[in-house]
Amino acid sequence: MLYRFDKKLRMFLLNEIEKVEIAIREAVMNITAEITGDDFWLTNEVHFANLRTFNDTKTLIDNEYRKSTEDFIQHFKDAYVEPYPPAWILGELLTMGNVNNVFRNLREDRIRKSISQRFGLQPKVFESWLTTLTLLRNSCCHHSRVWNKFNSISPVLPKRISRPWITLGDPRRIYFDICIIKYFLDIVSPENDMSGKLRWLFVDFPEIDLRALGFPDGWEFKALWKSS
Numbered sequence: 001m002l003y004r005f006d007k008k009l010r011m012f013l014l015n016e017i018e019k020v021e022i023a024i025r026e027a028v029m030n031i032t033a034e035i036t037g038d039d040f041w042l043t044n045e046v047h048f049a050n051l052r053t054f055n056d057t058k059t060l061i062d063n064e065y066r067k068s069t070e071d072f073i074q075h076f077k078d079a080y081v082e083p084y085p086p087a088w089i090l091g092e093l094l095t096m097g098n099v100n101n102v103f104r105n106l107r108e109d110r111i112r113k114s115i116s117q118r119f120g121l122q123p124k125v126f127e128s129w130l131t132t133l134t135l136l137r138n139s140c141c142h143h144s145r146v147w148n149k150f151n152s153i154s155p156v157l158p159k160r161i162s163r164p165w166i167t168l169g170d171p172r173r174i175y176f177d178i179c180i181i182k183y184f185l186d187i188v189s190p191e192n193d194m195s196g197k198l199r200w201l202f203v204d205f206p207e208i209d210l211r212a213l214g215f216p217d218g219w220e221f222k223a224l225w226k227s228s
Contacts, residue, residue: 002208017140019188028102135151154172
């Protein structure tokens with residue numbers, strides 16, 4: 001029963017994280033291009049603080065670009081002479097972890113602030129929450145246990161936040177991670193039904209002790225879970 005629940009929980013979380021991942025990638029690629037005025041900023045070292053980190057990322061990009069069989073990449077190679085596509089195309093080859101590394105290495109604070117503000121967060125909190133989601137996504141992809149998981153890295157707590165959020169919750173528990181997903185979803189997909197789908201999952205597995213996931217009593221009545 002625990003195994004089946006954990007599997008369904010992983011599948012559910014992976015599906016919701018995918019929506020957040022797409023929105024964050026779009027924000028990082030496009031906002032940076034708008035502010036710098038450089039459509040090819042992702043492969044331009046002048047926009048990054050740490051050259052070694054930039055070179056590591058660029059090596060990864062080179063490998064992915066070379067071996068990619070995506071139609072949009074092949075079209076660019078056939079139709080254009082530039083060595084790389086614009087960032088909003090090239091960024092499609094990056095994982096959430098890659099995007100987080102790119103964000104952290106941006107030279108200009110104003111760019112990181114603009115990206116973070118798109119989601120109503122400070123850069124430090126945005127970076128921490130993106131790291132948390134990356135680790136959770138990896139756990140789901142690699143079939144690791146998540147139902148009573150403790151975070152190896154504790155997410156940063158926001159000092160101020162303008163959107164509905166939780167007032168209680170151990171940031172080391174999976175409940176906090178799930179709340180992070182819900183927070184982002186309410187911004188990128190305001191009509192989402194994550195709350196309803198989560199409740200139905202718990203109905204299907206009444207034996208599960210929600211306290212083992214860090215859920216407080218009456219969680220579904222908290223502002224975050226009623227926001228959509």
